[in-house]
Amino acid sequence: MSFIQAFKMAVKSIRSNKVRSFLTMLGVIIGVSSVIAAVGFAQGSTKSITDTISSMGTNLIQVNIMGRNSNRNVTYNQIKKFSEENSVDIAAVAPQSNSSATVKYGTNTRNTSVLGTSPDYQEIRSVYAQQGRFLIQNDLEGMQKVAVIGTAVVNDLFEGTNPIGEKVKINGQLFTVVGILEEKDGGQDEGADDIVIIPVTVAQRLFRSGTIRNFSIQATGPETVESAMKKLEEFLAKTYKDSDAFRVFNQAEMLENLDSMTGTMTAVLAGIAAISLIVGGIGIMNIMLVSVTERTREIGIRKAIGAKRKNILTQFLIEAIILTGFGGILGVAIGLSIIHFIIGGFELVPEVYSIPWVMISFGISLGVGVTFGLFPAYKAASLNPIEALRSE
């Protein structure tokens, strides 16, 4: 009996048992598609978090001052001077003085966050002006009341008029708008675009805050991040004499913490995926076992009229491969569609497609289908024809 003949026979058998064939495929489809979708969701979530952190720049060091000891404070100028002395390791420093304030244009008002910083901020945090300009050194030294505003503020206050050159009131003081920031997250309220940037020196006076608690510092390269951090820590320790009064950290550390977090998440979802694969697998086993028991009589008849054991096995093997293979392909298609149309369509997380998991889930289903399609058939084909014929 030729392979083509065995193939035709298997196809005929699949087509003449539509319900059984469908149920077998369903097990595979559920197993494969749920694994692919679950892993896709896990990896998408991970990606969205790491993307956010990476977008902050790779050589970024963050310094937070927590000490309350106000007579022994590190000023922006001291840190700037220290950085210039250590220009081998430190490329730039930007102070961050964060407050919230009421911004008024004509009769429109808005509460937003106001950041006082220096020109270096745009390089360090990749925040650029799309129109007009960013802060310049003269603004800081001359205490210029200028503001660079985010798109959320533009949309809310200006209603179509070009903001450049217009005057806004921040906590009652007049500022000239000199630039508009590039949009970061779609102009959402309370997002990265809901911000007004002014010179740090102006901010300190406006909000009467002497101490600047946050600094963004850029190392000269990924390899100098560590030594820059060490030097900063020594420098700050000298001033504060208390290592709890400040914190120096870097996004590599954040990424490490994140790795363990997303690792847990991936493990949980992989667990869910494994369970669905097992459930699907048991479904396949059940149907295969039931159908072969049901078909022992068929095997008996075939053997009685001259089928050899290998003819029977070839037929059942091909049936199992077609069913689980076809089910697997459908499962892959459905799983990828879930990622594309549901996870991606509703922008839950970025779309991530994992080829290894597609292959793993497909391979396992195929393995389970073939094993449990073939093993009972093997047992039935080893009976003598009369024993097989007697089974009901």
Added chain:
Amino acid sequence: MIEIRNMSKIYRIGDVEVMALNNVSLDIEQHEFVSIVGPSGSGKSTLMNMIGCLDVPSCGEYYLDGMLVSGLSDDQLANIRNHKIGFIFQGFNLLQKLNAVENVELPLIYQGSSARERYERSVEALKLVGLGDRIHHKPTELSGGQQQRVAIARALVGNPPIILADEPTGNLDSKSGKDIIYMLKELHSTGNTIILITHDNDIAMEAGRIVRIQDGQINEDRMVG
């Protein structure tokens, strides 16, 4: 061509032993037409299954064309069933999912014939048993007599020298039964060896030889006609 020596078949169910065949010896020559008769449960089907290489005896020897059957491998037995024996079962044993012509061509599939040859020979065999107009019917769409005739077509399509028929007329009316016996006689006249199990004495008398079985033993073996 068939030599059976001291063959026994014992079924053991729990502590009870059933001697379905008890020390049976039987020779059947080529081109014979033999009827096997006997009461229900006497061991007729058991003997027939041994002759058809479907089952293995508990003890004793069976030579088919001089070959010791118990020494053959599974595949060699499959070959013998495929080429030498046409078996008509007591309960048809057709594949319910396949139509008449697909059922009939099964032995040819395992012989490795081409699709075209299989189809032609199967249709021819179905025409021979008077079912030329039912070739695409499934077993469930055929009457009992028609199903039995599909089973006969399947038994003879591969031109096996030996035809074994286990009560082919058992659940048929006497007219259909006679048709089937007529077909078997036709096959006999074209050179086949026929072994027929029946309960019906009139039908048994159509054969050239009657073997009577009782309690797993042959208690009569005579020529007729």
